[in-house]
Amino acid sequence: MKRFFRITPFRGATFFSTMLQYEQTAKITMQNSEKKPKSILHIDMDAFFVSVETVINPKLKGKQVIVGGPIEGRGVVTSASYQAREKGVHSAMPMVAAKKLCPNAIFLTGSHHLYSDFSRRIMEIMERYTPAVEQVSIDEAYLDITGCLRLHRTKYPFVIANSIHETIANEIGVPCSIGIATNRVTAKIAANLAKPNGVLEVYPDCESAFLSPLPVRKLPGVGPVAEKEYKKLGIREIGDLLKFDPAVLTRVLGKQAEQCAKRAGGESSKDQAESNFLSQERDTAKSIGKEITYSVDTGDPEILAATLAYLSERVAGRMRKAGLSFRKVTLKLRYADFDTYTRSKTINLPTSDPSVIYRTARALLTSLDKKRQKIRLIGVTVSTLTKPDPQINLFDQAENEDKKRKLLNSIDETRERYGFTSIMSARWLGHSQLR
DNA sequence: TCTGGGGTCCTAGGACCC
DNA sequence: TCTGGGGTCCTAGGACCC
Numbered sequence: 263m264k265r266f267f268r269i270t271p272f273r274g275a276t277f278f279s280t281m282l283q284y285e286q287t288a289k290i291t292m293q294n295s296e297k298k299p300k301s302i303l304h305i306d307m308d309a310f311f312v313s314v315e316t317v318i319n320p321k322l323k324g325k326q327v328i329v330g331g332p333i334e335g336r337g338v339v340t341s342a343s344y345q346a347r348e349k350g351v352h353s354a355m356p357m358v359a360a361k362k363l364c365p366n367a368i369f370l371t372g373s374h375h376l377y378s379d380f381s382r383r384i385m386e387i388m389e390r391y392t393p394a395v396e397q398v399s400i401d402e403a404y405l406d407i408t409g410c411l412r413l414h415r416t417k418y419p420f421v422i423a424n425s426i427h428e429t430i431a432n433e434i435g436v437p438c439s440i441g442i443a444t445n446r447v448t449a450k451i452a453a454n455l456a457k458p459n460g461v462l463e464v465y466p467d468c469e470s471a472f473l474s475p476l477p478v479r480k481l482p483g484v485g486p487v488a489e490k491e492y493k494k495l496g497i498r499e500i501g502d503l504l505k506f507d508p509a510v511l512t513r514v515l516g517k518q519a520e521q522c523a524k525r526a527g528g529e530s531s532k533d534q535a536e537s538n539f540l541s542q543e544r545d546t547a548k549s550i551g552k553e554i555t556y557s558v559d560t561g562d563p564e565i566l567a568a569t570l571a572y573l574s575e576r577v578a579g580r581m582r583k584a585g586l587s588f589r590k591v592t593l594k595l596r597y598a599d600f601d602t603y604t605r606s607k608t609i610n611l612p613t614s615d616p617s618v619i620y621r622t623a624r625a626l627l628t629s630l631d632k633k634r635q636k637i638r639l640i641g642v643t644v645s646t647l648t649k650p651d652p653q654i655n656l657f658d659q660a661e662n663e664d665k666k667r668k669l670l671n672s673i674d675e676t677r678e679r680y681g682f683t684s685i686m687s688a689r690w691l692g693h694s695q696l697r
Numbered sequence: 698t699c700t701g702g703g704g705t706c707c708t709a710g711g712a713c714c715c
Numbered sequence: 716t717c718t719g720g721g722g723t724c725c726t727a728g729g730a731c732c733c
């Protein structure tokens with residue numbers, strides 16, 4: 263009898279029997295360990311972008327809907343309705359291929375602003391239940407509800423999970439799936455298995471029984487490459503990982519395997535760091551970048567230079583908004599044959615000056631662009647980010663820097679109000695395809 | 698059927714210092 | 716003439732996630 267997990271479909275009868283089951287396993291757990299098990303939720307929106315579009319336009323409900331880039335512009339799928347998925351459409355698939363599979367689907371390019379706004383409202387709902395919310399992407403978050411069960415007058419984590427599930431559905435109109443477990447990895451996997459629109463709880467002490475029969479590919483961090491490597495060792499299921507000496511796995515497959523072995527046992531490094539949930543300062547970005555795939559490959563140096571100017575401005579704008587400076591600039595090129603190269607350069611003193619990004623990227627482009635081929639993609643990323651230290655500025659530089667900063671800030675404000683292209687650097691004026 | 702764009706983290710070699 | 720070991724920084728590439 264499978265006792266260790268249950269999908270709760272929000273009906274009174276099953277709800278009650280689930281409570282009885284929980285009571286039983288929880289009792290056993292209490293006897294086995296002194297400490298109360300943690301209750302971690304992983305909440306993940308179902309087909310998020312498509313769901314938001316459906317809230318805006320209810321006529322889309324139940325149809326094949328695909329959100330992604332423009333078909334002519336080499337776009338890919340970012341979100342597909344379950345009706346489209348039935349036909350084999352999935353995210354990251356070229357839009358052209360999706361169109362072949364679903365010729366009559368509704369294709370949308372989507373609006374990131376809209377999705378961010380929905381995301382913010384959804385996170386606000388979660389924060390009503392616990393302050394320990396850690397958002398990990400636009401449509402998913404971890405919640406630690408261990409400390410607030412009593413506040414919500416229940417012993418049962420799934421009571422809170424169900425309430426969150428219903429509140430998001432009622433107030434926002436977007437379906438989600440929730441995994442409940444004593445640690446993050448198991449909660450995340452449970453949420454995935456609960457899709458769509460389900461809640462799945464893995465009871466305390468049942469983690470490895472739940473995880474063992476699942477394919478290793480289900481473990482977060484195991485992609486196609488790692489899966490292949492594991493297969494060579496005869497590892498197919500998560501349980502197989504436990505049969506190996508972690509030291510052997512680490513030697514053969516590196517640090518990644520070490521993590522996986524731990525996760526297979528239902529442990530994740532982040533579980534220890536409680537501070538992750540309640541840390542005051544949201545960890546600052548490690549890098550900020552922007553890249554563009556041309557709709558037609560180009561070898562025109564003027565277009566390339568204009569694009570670099572544009573990318574540098576975009577990156578610098580976001581960096582200033584975050585109040586950061588960089589030391590490293592990375593240029594990325596992808597040629598027509600899809601071969602991809604990066605070149606980077608670290609400068610001595612941190613700055614947020616877009617012209618430094620541009621000049622550095624230009625120099626890197628000169629050093630890299632030797633292949634006699636047209637370019638498909640070009641990108642600029644800044645990293646080694648720091649909060650600018652005012653003391654670094656020498657006195658005579660300070661005034662200059664201050665003027666520059668004021669100018670750049672006013673540029674940012676204007677763009678905020680009237681859109682990015684309201685103020686354009688002369689270099690990319692006239693290259694309308696960048697808009 | 699022709700492969701986006703935003704990221705994070707890990708590896709590995711070489712330079713340089715002690 | 717042959718040649719240590721540890722630490723840190725820089726660079727390039729690649730796996731993976733959403």
